[in-house]
Amino acid sequence: NAGVTQTPKFQVLKTGQSMTLQCAQDMNHNSMYWYRQDPGMGLRLIYYSASEGTTDKGEVPNGYNVSRLNKREFSLRLESAAPSQTSVYFCASSEGSAGQPQHFGDGTRLSIL
């Protein structure tokens, strides 16, 4: 019973490099989310997907793109990483489309030098 699985768990990038964070859930949930968590800022929504084939911007979408590949998978891409994107990234899912995340992955700790 894996729940929400994120890969990788840790990553160090240089400024300007690109990378994709992967997320998969095995609970047959409709909605998936990407959050970033920074000290003193709380959790902020980057993008979410209410259902397969749909994505919407959250509070801080600039510099990111997402893909809802299928119902299970929701990836987050940084096209040209910047030091301001150093953060802990969490993927989450929920059963309905009501907007509140129910289950979180373990997080990806991303450092950009």
Add this chain to the structure above:
Amino acid sequence: QKEVEQNSGPLSVPEGAIASLNCTYSDRGSQSFFWYRQYSGKSPELIMSIYSNGDKEDGRFTAQLNKASQYVSLLIRDSQPSDSATYLCAVRTGNQFYFGTGTSLTVIP
């Protein structure tokens, strides 16, 4: 003004005491309210939800909602060292969902 405000703490209580965590929100139209617990270095975990005025109890946890005062609280009775964590308040307003920055709780044995 932030949508959700929490005192960052840290809040320290002795083992066995009642811990009281508070949260205010800015939008009077907010409909749903949630508490998450986050242990250090771990991901958030949904522990309580409340939708109407009054109290909602779940084991040692009680969520309280006062929409007139735009105030949500979480009471933890018989606090245990294992309750030491950061507690995040979250509010849903329409199709928007906002987290507070969290209150750090330490339960002292």
